[in-house]
Amino acid sequence: MHFALTGDQLAMRDAVRDLLAARCPSAVVRAAWPGGDRSAADAVWTELAVLGLFGAAVPRRDGGLGLDETDLVPLLEEVGYAAVPLPVAETAAVAAPLLAQAADPHGQLRGIVAGTSQVAVQTAADLVPYGHRADLVLSLRDGAARLVAPAARDAVATVDGSRSASLVVLPDGGLVTDDPRLVRLALARADLANAAQLIGLGRRMLDLTVGYVRERRQFGVPVGSFQAVKHPLADTLLRLEFAAPAVLAAGSALASGDATAERDVSAAVLLSIEAARLAARTAIQCHGAIGYTVEYDLHLYAKRSWALAACCDTDAHLARLADSLELKGGGHGR
Amino acid sequence: MTATGVDLRDSPSQAQFRALARDWLRANVPPVPLSSGDTRAGFAQHVEWERRLFDARWAAVSWPTRFGGRDASLWEWLIFEEEYYAAAAPQRVTQNGIFLLAPALFEFGTDDQRERVLPRMAAAHDLWCQGWSEPGAGSDLAAISSRARRVPGGWRLSGQKTWTTRGAFCTHLFGLFRTDPDAERHRGLTYFLIPLDRQGITVRGFGRLDGDEGFAEVFFDDAFVPDETELGSCVLGAVGQGWQVAMATTGSERGLTLRSPGRYLAAAQRLIELARERDPGPRLRERVVRGWLGARAYQLFTMAQVSDIVEGRPPGARSSLNKLHWSQLDIELHETAMELLGPQAEQDSQWSRGYLFALSGPIYAGTNEIQRNIVAERLLGLPRA
Numbered sequence: 001m002h003f004a005l006t007g008d009q010l011a012m013r014d015a016v017r018d019l020l021a022a023r024c025p026s027a028v029v030r031a032a033w034p035g036g037d038r039s040a041a042d043a044v045w046t047e048l049a050v051l052g053l054f055g056a057a058v059p060r061r062d063g064g065l066g067l068d069e070t071d072l073v074p075l076l077e078e079v080g081y082a083a084v085p086l087p088v089a090e091t092a093a094v095a096a097p098l099l100a101q102a103a104d105p106h107g108q109l110r111g112i113v114a115g116t117s118q119v120a121v122q123t124a125a126d127l128v129p130y131g132h133r134a135d136l137v138l139s140l141r142d143g144a145a146r147l148v149a150p151a152a153r154d155a156v157a158t159v160d161g162s163r164s165a166s167l168v169v170l171p172d173g174g175l176v177t178d179d180p181r182l183v184r185l186a187l188a189r190a191d192l193a194n195a196a197q198l199i200g201l202g203r204r205m206l207d208l209t210v211g212y213v214r215e216r217r218q219f220g221v222p223v224g225s226f227q228a229v230k231h232p233l234a235d236t237l238l239r240l241e242f243a244a245p246a247v248l249a250a251g252s253a254l255a256s257g258d259a260t261a262e263r264d265v266s267a268a269v270l271l272s273i274e275a276a277r278l279a280a281r282t283a284i285q286c287h288g289a290i291g292y293t294v295e296y297d298l299h300l301y302a303k304r305s306w307a308l309a310a311c312c313d314t315d316a317h318l319a320r321l322a323d324s325l326e327l328k329g330g331g332h333g334r
Numbered sequence: 335m336t337a338t339g340v341d342l343r344d345s346p347s348q349a350q351f352r353a354l355a356r357d358w359l360r361a362n363v364p365p366v367p368l369s370s371g372d373t374r375a376g377f378a379q380h381v382e383w384e385r386r387l388f389d390a391r392w393a394a395v396s397w398p399t400r401f402g403g404r405d406a407s408l409w410e411w412l413i414f415e416e417e418y419y420a421a422a423a424p425q426r427v428t429q430n431g432i433f434l435l436a437p438a439l440f441e442f443g444t445d446d447q448r449e450r451v452l453p454r455m456a457a458a459h460d461l462w463c464q465g466w467s468e469p470g471a472g473s474d475l476a477a478i479s480s481r482a483r484r485v486p487g488g489w490r491l492s493g494q495k496t497w498t499t500r501g502a503f504c505t506h507l508f509g510l511f512r513t514d515p516d517a518e519r520h521r522g523l524t525y526f527l528i529p530l531d532r533q534g535i536t537v538r539g540f541g542r543l544d545g546d547e548g549f550a551e552v553f554f555d556d557a558f559v560p561d562e563t564e565l566g567s568c569v570l571g572a573v574g575q576g577w578q579v580a581m582a583t584t585g586s587e588r589g590l591t592l593r594s595p596g597r598y599l600a601a602a603q604r605l606i607e608l609a610r611e612r613d614p615g616p617r618l619r620e621r622v623v624r625g626w627l628g629a630r631a632y633q634l635f636t637m638a639q640v641s642d643i644v645e646g647r648p649p650g651a652r653s654s655l656n657k658l659h660w661s662q663l664d665i666e667l668h669e670t671a672m673e674l675l676g677p678q679a680e681q682d683s684q685w686s687r688g689y690l691f692a693l694s695g696p697i698y699a700g701t702n703e704i705q706r707n708i709v710a711e712r713l714l715g716l717p718r719a
Binding site for chain 2: 001003009070214221222229230234238241242243245246248249252253271318322325326327
């Protein structure tokens with residue numbers, strides 16, 4: 001048994017972390033909101049492509065790095081930490097590996113690995129995050145995966161304005177696979193990617209708050225010295241620290257093709273949502289009024305965390321876990 | 335950092351160890367549960383069980399073999415704990431000694447002390463209780479005032495310890511006493527190993543909320559303890575070093591070794607079985623699922639922690655995270671069970687007793703308020719009050 005990242009995994013994580021710290025600060029996230037200049041965000045995309053991130057989980061023979069879901073988890077945590085306002089996870093963790101596994105019927109994989117296409121993902125929900133600016137949309141519906149350029153897009157006002165979400169009209173065709181197993185895997189990776197990003201976002205909000213309450217003084221002392229502030233922050237760290245291993249374990253289960261992989265992904269989603277939700281509420285509260293402004297950065301990360309949580313069908317994940325534990329449904333007690 | 339990546343399966347030797355433990359437990363765990371270890375009659379039954387464990391070398395698996403252990407790795411210890419709780423084996427009554435005193439002996443004791451104390455501890459010939467808290471010193475342990483006065487050939491102890499778990503059933507006590515009356519707080523304390531049958535020592539058991547005689551007060555009325563007993567030197571570490579000795583093991587106490595994930599995985603499994611019987615609606619079903627999630631999260635967290643320890647990254651203040659998590663999880667699991675039981679929750683049962691005991695979790699081994707302070711100050715770097 002062993003449950004720690006390797007030196008290589010840590011090095012790749014650090015490379016992504018350092019890149020995003022330098023090139024995707026809060027100003028870049030802020031600029032991705034309507035009315036802002038998105039060129040800095042697009043520059044981040046190019047740099048991530050150079051790092052090989054979009055081909056991370058694509059086999060070497062297809063031009064990728066030949067890594068797996070275990071490797072992706074720490075990288076996606078960093079993408080979440082920086083709240084990159086681009087469909088990085090969708091492209092790297094969902095579209096690219098699926099295309100590789102489905103033998104890339106339309107020759108789209110190389111371009112995606114090279115970073116020439118931003119791919120958004122459409123699942124059962126109508127709203128497509130990043131759908132308004134993505135080059136391609138990967139539709140995962142009714143047991144089939146199709147990858148097409150949208151015929152029409154209708155921007156939708158969303159809580160997280162950096163996500164440029166859209167209703168899309170997709171033309172027919174572009175079938176990548178109708179192998180239900182591969183589609184399910186793609187959906188599981190999408191869930192895993194959300195869970196990993198939620199951990200990163202939770203950590204970002206916690207770090208922001210810790211930094212703030214150490215500096216902010218009231219009654220002659222830093223407000224971070226009060227137990228009423230310390231304890232909720234301790235609880236937030238607690239939740240994050242107990243959710244993060246479940247996300248990595250889910251990645252490992254997917255990578256190994258374990259029979260419990262989907263259950264493990266559901267566990268990861270539920271734990272990461274709880275942790276991020278607590279982080280957002282605690283962060284807002286511990287900042288006081290300043291945390292409740294749009295001038296201050298916190299709302300950028302909080303809104304992203306709510307958006308990712310909204311993409312996860314928690315009822316379905318709970319039901320899947322209940323089934324896996326053989327808890328029958330529909331009862332009303334003894 | 336290692337070359338091998340994440341792998342949550344048993345290695346072949348770990349699988350073998352697991353099978354060995356499982357087989358022995360299956361063959362030896364009493365089919366009828368013993369009476370509660372917090373009653374006199376039950377305690378005697380549990381002591382007998384501890385002797386059987388010791389004879390088969392399962393009492394303290396991670397200890398060196400010469401002390402009665404198996405030299406088991408931390409992974410193997412985790413595996414043994416999983417199997418132990420899955421087998422519904424009896425409550426351990428040697429825990430205070432094995433998980434609190436023994437680590438201090440390994441780090442600060444002499445070879446003589448280890449040889450004399452450890453095998454007898456593991457075999458439950460000596461039963462150890464912890465003399466930390468006093469009426470005036472609970473969370474604020476540095477406020478202790480019980481004294482040890484130097485006299486020819488030994489020490490005279492005066493004062494009172496309280497909240498001593500199972501003190502009324504124990505033979506020995508390890509405790510902190512103030513040896514330098516002029517030093518304050520955590521300075522001038524010494525860690526003593528004390529036989530409870532000495533003249534001047536009175537132990538009075540009293541009841542806990544979960545009904546049994548599980549607490550004790552221990553009164554020291556100028557009691558004489560010689561420098562050397564049959565367990566060796568009565569001082570562990572150096573005179574005046576008591577705080578350092580006690581704190582060095584506080585981390586391990588709060589965290590991993592005090593409560594392993596196996597305990598909660600087994601409780602979650604029993605909860606699931608109860609839920610299958612009761613066929614509850616969605617609300618309670620969700621609570622059961624979340625209880626299992628908490629146990630599974632603890633298992634994964636612990637595996638990561640063991641990987642860190644084995645690779646030379648000790649947990650330090652992260653042990654407070656363990657403690658916060660398991661103590662809250664235990665209440666969650668048992669509260670859910672009580673809800674599932676409905677009117678039956680009023681009857682005395684393993685679940686009701688477990689629920690009452692779970693309520694003490696956020697209090698013992700350092701209250702959760704203190705743990706949150708530790709997390710906030712040492713892990714998040716927030717300023718002290």
